[in-house]
């Protein structure tokens with residue numbers, strides 16, 4: 001059969017595309033899907049960058065976010081921080097070259113991983129409004145402003161109107177402002193205010209001022225005056241490597257011998273482990289230059305890694321938020337009646353990536369979500385302290401929390417004012433997509449989250465049953481006191497003793513018995529008796 005169209009004719013259409021072109025076409029992959037989500041994504045990318053930059057420079061972050069409405073589907077977003085700023089020779093690539101940054105190549109726990117976030121915002125502004133992003137940067141050596149956009153075909157930055165700035169107030173930091181269309185401001189719990197509230201929850205060392213499109217200011221004050229511990233760059237563990245990883249790293253290695261590349265380059269790779277590997281692979285020359293490593297050699301090495309017993313990866317490079325810090329943040333923002341927190345021991349997923357789970361449950365105050373019938377529980381998901389608002393259905397955290405049998409712990413997630421807080425910390429978070437809104441349900445991660453939830457559920461269960469017991473006692477006390485009144489009258493008639501005197505004595509006896517049985521010595525508890533004995537009443541937050 002003859003071909004209707006020849007290969008040569010088809011391949012006349014052949015073209016190369018840049019990564020910017022790809023993301024322009026597939027912007028939903030970066031979180032620019034619905035109009036409301038797009039606006040949150042922009043704030044999320046800029047704010048996480050500000051937090052990373054401040055932490056790396058050892059500065060307590062103060063972030064100013066302002067969202068203004070320009071028309072129904074057009075908004076401007078301004079985010080300024082007090083971080084180190086960006087030197088002018090890097091600003092273009094940092095904010096307007098997709099897949100460029102200071103984080104992707106470092107094995108270090110930071111919020112940003114890919115080098116896509118900020119350039120994604122520049123790209124989105126450009127394709128929806130045709131306008132560049134306006135930048136002001138103040139480093140310790142210079143202050144300047146400029147406009148930034150992307151040459152999409154080349155994935156190259158374009159800088160316009162560069163000007164040095166003197167006499168601006170900003171000591172150091174970065175301010176970005178852009179116009180975006182195809183966006184909408186949302187006041188729901190998938191909106192910017194909720195995102196920033198959750199950011200403040202997981203970053204109690206940070207201060208955020210948010211001016212919403214109505215001009216209303218929301219201030220999230222700093223709950224802690226000290227910086228979180230700094231994460232270190234850590235070495236990759238042999239079990240976390242693919243053949244391609246090993247080969248790429250070998251080809252850029254500065255070591256003179258393959259043996260040194262392995263022992264100096266990877267975690268837990270002692271001389272003893274090298275000897276084990278050499279015994280398993282006598283055909284490979286471990287004295288050769290790593291730049292000469294071939295694919296089939298790398299493949300053999302990676303497959304033999306699985307036959308060696310390794311020490312688990314070192315988890316000291318992972319910095320969780322910390323129980324005290326979570327407590328301070330939850331008190332500051334949710335003001336709950338009860339908080340239970342747990343930090344699990346480090347564990348490893350896929351053999352090579354260590355992670356730590358922290359979970360907390362807050363009950364009462366502003367915890368949970370209000371609905372027309374009262375309350376329902378909500379899940380606050382975080383990865384390396386970054387709130388995850390979208391794609392909850394595909395997230396390891398949601399899967400794990402939903403698999404806990406909360407009712408066994410006397411907790412009704414559908415009706416109680418509870419917030420379940422889960423933070424996954426790792427040098428490498430296995431996100432389900434480039435949009436970084438959900439964590440892939442690796443079984444080790446899901447299991448650990450489940451165990452953490454069960455820990456905090458037990459704590460809350462104790463609190464709730466104690467609370468219920470006190471209510472039951474208080475109610476009995478109330479009934480007995482009614483009889484005491486009647487009994488005092490009758491005894492007074494029979495004995496001729498003053499009724500008030502008898503009543504006082506009886507009341508003292510009943511109160512003493514109550515305290516003994518209840519284990520309480522709180523006088524107020526006796527005076528502020530609850531009016532309703534039901535479980536639902538017991539769950540009502542004190543401040544509502």
Ligand SMILES: Nc1ncnc2c1ncn2[C@@H]1O[C@H](COP(=O)(O)OP(=O)(O)OP(=O)(O)O)[C@@H](O)[C@H]1O
Nearest residue numbers: 049053094101102103112113114115116117118119
């Ligand atoms: N506010 C800031 N202050 C200082 N440097 C910044 C700031 N924002 C961005 N940068 C620099 O620009 C780089 C690119 O940022 P971008 O958000 O595109 O990528 P990333 O944060 O490295 O990774 P991700 O794509 O996961 O967000 C960062 O790696 C950082 O070096």
Ligand SMILES: [Mg+2]
Nearest residue numbers: 049112117118
């Ligand atoms: Mg980023």
